[in-house]
Amino acid sequence: MSRKEMAMEYFGQGYNCSQAVALAFSDLVNIDKSELAKLAMSFGGGVGHMREVCGAVSGAAIILGLIYGNDEPGKNKPEHYERVQAVANEFKAECGSIICRELLGLTNPDISAPPEPRTDAYYKKRPCPEMVGLAAEILDNYITKNDKF
Secondary structure: OOHHHHHHHHHHOOOOHHHHHHHOOHHHOOOOHHHHHHHHHOOOOOOOOOOOEOHHHHHHHHHHHHHHOOOOOOOOHHHHHHHHHHHHHHHHHHHOOOEHHHHOOOOOOOOOOOOOOOOHHHHHHOOHHHHHHHHHHHHHHHHHHOOOO
8 A cells, every 4th residue: 555545544534634644654754653642643734634735745744744843952953844845845836735724725714623533525525534634645755755765
C-alpha cells in the first residue's frame, strides 16, 4: 500500500487530516504510533478546527521535523524551513491554497461547531480524503527525492 493510500485509509478510520498524514510515515520516525497520533491531533481541522493551515500540510510538517529536524537551538533553521516550504508550496500549487477554510470553500466557518460525524455524505462533500492523500504523496516524493531513506 502506498503512503497516499495509507494516509487516506487512516483518515477513513476516523483520524483527523494531520494524524492521517503523520501516521502514514510512522515507520520512518522514532516515535510510538500512539504518541505520534497524539502529537498530530491538535493540527486537525486547520489547527484545532479553526480552519487555518490545512491539517494534512501540518502533518507533513511534523514528519519533516521528525526526520530532518534537530534539537539544537538555531541550528539549520533556514534549511529546514525551506523543506517545509517546498512541500507546502507543492501542495498549494496543486490545490490553490494551504488554508483549510479556503480549501473547503468556507467564507465564515463556525469554528465552535463540533466536527461532523464521518458518514458517506461527509466524505462525498469534503475534499479532505484527497487532500490527505496528496499531502502524503508530496511528502513521500520529497523524502525519496532527497534520499533520506
